[in-house]
Amino acid sequence: MTLFGRTLDGTEIASLVSLLLVLVLWIGAWRGERDWTRWFRTWEADRKARRDAERAAENGGDGPAAPGAPRGPWS
Incomplete structure (x- = not known):
């Protein structure tokens, strides 16, 4: 087989095939x-x-929580 004017033997062809498979x-x-x-x-x-909607429902739907309300993963 010839590739770009260079004759390839069996090991070079196998190397090219394995390179393409990788x-x-x-x-x-x-x-x-x-x-x-x-x-x-x-x-x-x-x-x-969903979590924001649950929090809004808990607050009575009055928007964001009050400034002193607990926030974060611990609430």
């Missing part, structure tokens, strides 16, 4: 990580929206 593997892993990150950000935003 590239495909990395692209697949990257896509999976990207999809998981996108899902997690959406889930977290939805969870925050």
